[in-house]
Amino acid sequence: MKHKIKIGLWLLITGCMMTGCFSGKGLSxxxxxxxxxxxxxxxxxxxxxxxxxxxxERGFLHMGLDKQDSLWGEKTPKKDISVDGFWMDETEVxxxxxxxxxxxxxxxxxxxxxxxxxxxxxESYMITEDKDGNAITPRVNxxxxxxxxxxxxxxxxxxxxxxxxxxxxxxxxxxxQMNYRYEIYDYSAAALRxxxxxxxxxxxxxxxxxxxxxxxxxxxxxxxxxxxxxIVRQTIDRPRTGPWDFLNTYIVNIYPDTTCWVNDFKNxxxxxxxxxxxxxxxxxxxxxxxxxxxxxxxxCAWRTDYLLKxxxxxxxxxxxxxxxxxxxxxxxARGKSGNEFPWENRDMKNGNGCxxxxxKPDRGNYTEDGNLITSKVGIYGANSNGLFDMAGNVAEWTSxxxxxSGVDAMNDINPQxxxxxxxxxxxxxxxxxxxxGSWKDPESLIRSAWRSWEYQNHPRCxxxxxxxxxxxxxxxxxxxxxxxxxxxxxx
Numbered sequence: 001m002k003h004k005i006k007i008g009l010w011l012l013i014t015g016c017m018m019t020g021c022f023s024g025k026g027l028s029x030x031x032x033x034x035x036x037x038x039x040x041x042x043x044x045x046x047x048x049x050x051x052x053x054x055x056x057e058r059g060f061l062h063m064g065l066d067k068q069d070s071l072w073g074e075k076t077p078k079k080d081i082s083v084d085g086f087w088m089d090e091t092e093v094x095x096x097x098x099x100x101x102x103x104x105x106x107x108x109x110x111x112x113x114x115x116x117x118x119x120x121x122x123e124s125y126m127i128t129e130d131k132d133g134n135a136i137t138p139r140v141n142x143x144x145x146x147x148x149x150x151x152x153x154x155x156x157x158x159x160x161x162x163x164x165x166x167x168x169x170x171x172x173x174x175x176x177q178m179n180y181r182y183e184i185y186d187y188s189a190a191a192l193r194x195x196x197x198x199x200x201x202x203x204x205x206x207x208x209x210x211x212x213x214x215x216x217x218x219x220x221x222x223x224x225x226x227x228x229x230x231i232v233r234q235t236i237d238r239p240r241t242g243p244w245d246f247l248n249t250y251i252v253n254i255y256p257d258t259t260c261w262v263n264d265f266k267n268x269x270x271x272x273x274x275x276x277x278x279x280x281x282x283x284x285x286x287x288x289x290x291x292x293x294x295x296x297x298x299x300c301a302w303r304t305d306y307l308l309k310x311x312x313x314x315x316x317x318x319x320x321x322x323x324x325x326x327x328x329x330x331x332x333a334r335g336k337s338g339n340e341f342p343w344e345n346r347d348m349k350n351g352n353g354c355x356x357x358x359x360k361p362d363r364g365n366y367t368e369d370g371n372l373i374t375s376k377v378g379i380y381g382a383n384s385n386g387l388f389d390m391a392g393n394v395a396e397w398t399s400x401x402x403x404x405s406g407v408d409a410m411n412d413i414n415p416q417x418x419x420x421x422x423x424x425x426x427x428x429x430x431x432x433x434x435x436x437g438s439w440k441d442p443e444s445l446i447r448s449a450w451r452s453w454e455y456q457n458h459p460r461c462x463x464x465x466x467x468x469x470x471x472x473x474x475x476x477x478x479x480x481x482x483x484x485x486x487x488x489x490x491x
Contacts, residue, residue, distance in 0.1 A: 050469060054385060059331065062080055063077075064078030065447070077405060079407055085413055085467040088467075091377035098256065101302055113138065114147075120153040125141055127141045127436075139438065162174055176229075179252065195218065199214065218239070219242070235422035257292075258275075260460055285376045287377055288390070323397055326433045344384075357389070358370075358374070358380065359445075375438055377389055393436075395434045397432060397434060399418060
């Protein structure tokens with residue numbers, strides 16, 4: 001009997017130890033006699049690890065520089081913030097991955113032209129009906145392979161995507177045609193109480209008399225290509241009419257600006273990079289550069305669409321790819337210990353004399369760290385979150401609009417300040433936060449907390465990006481499962 005009591009006590013103590021911080025009641029017990037016991041939620045969606053991404057667990061960050069930077073004379077806003085968990089690309093987006101985007105756009109245009117009567121006129125390259133034979137908005141049929149031995153009309157469609165330099169005779173992809181159209185539904189704007197269709201739902205205050213005839217003004221982004229083949233982007237301000245008011249349309253030319261290598265550095269012989277960096281397969285594993293903030297967002301939208309089409313029914317749980325917020329970026333870069341640099345100390349080299357990052361170690365001596373310009377992604381060690389090149393190599397776009405007040409103007413939970421400036425907006429509103437420093441920057445500018453900016457439509461040979469994706473679930477239950485999985489891996 002005593003033996004049984006001892007076992008019972010041991011099981012009770014062990015159970016308490018295992019629950020840890022989450023020691024409350026975990027499961028609802030079956031009720032009797034009309035008691036409310038809750039309903040079953042069905043099978044929970046277990047989100048697989050996205051390819052090439054690592055999970056950054058939710059947590060706390062003292063954001064900003066602890067000591068204000070006297071060297072550069074700028075004050076960095078400071079604030080204690082918390083962020084939810086997210087997936088993040090373990091490396092910067094490479095030329096190879098961005099080429100896949102460019103080739104997808106090229107091939108979608110080609111298939112559309114192969115179906116066009118003005119070219120090949122093969123309607124099988126487009127899907128115009130659903131499975132029941134009802135007419136739908138035409139879309140590209142990706143199952144239809146491109147012709148291996150094109151006939152005269154098919155060859156004409158292919159040739160229409162290329163241009164030949166009249167001087168050198170080089171045949172090149174016509175970058176001016178590489179336009180990607182996408183749509184983003186603004187859930188946050190649609191959820192705002194002031195945007196409700198029913199006037200009585202716009203305020204909790206029942207003492208306020210509502211005016212059914214008072215219009216609610218909304219702002220909507222739209223874009224189209226005019227008769228001259230130019231992209232026209234507009235921000236429309238008008239009274240709300242329905243749910244379509246929050247569907248924003250964008251058309252972006254997505255080809256990287258390879259000329260940035262000569263435009264960013266005057267009186268420098270960088271022609272080789274202009275001609276080779278994006279086109280030569282030798283640079284496939286290098287970070288893509290010459291990409292604007294707008295192009296980076298277009299890549300995220302395409303990557304989302306590309307993923308969701310392959311997921312099936314569970315796609316509704318998956319969050320879209322996007323650029324990281326400024327807060328998410330700094331939180332991820334600092335690592336699990338909140339370090340000044342992505343590594344564990346303030347030294348620039350390890351015990352073997354090897355640099356921790358690709359940056360400019362000395363005046364004019366770009367090569368001291370083993371590189372002249374960018375380096376292959378992931379050749380330096382990862383930080384404690386499993387992320388590579390969070391300092392140096394290329395600086396990285398964030399989704400956050402840049403202001404001097406920074407995080408001080410934001411919430412302390414998932415801080416963000418978003419603004420997609422229209423073409424007609426003042427240029428000062430086009431500033432976007434850039435983080436991490438680059439191959440051309442000194443030690444001071446590659447700190448995790450250092451803030452910089454660039455205009456959203458300016459491509460640079462030292463700015464790239466990486467994507468993030470919010471977790472499908474970051475509940476306490478998910479946190480418990482993550483801890484269990486972590487313990488199993490350690491064993």
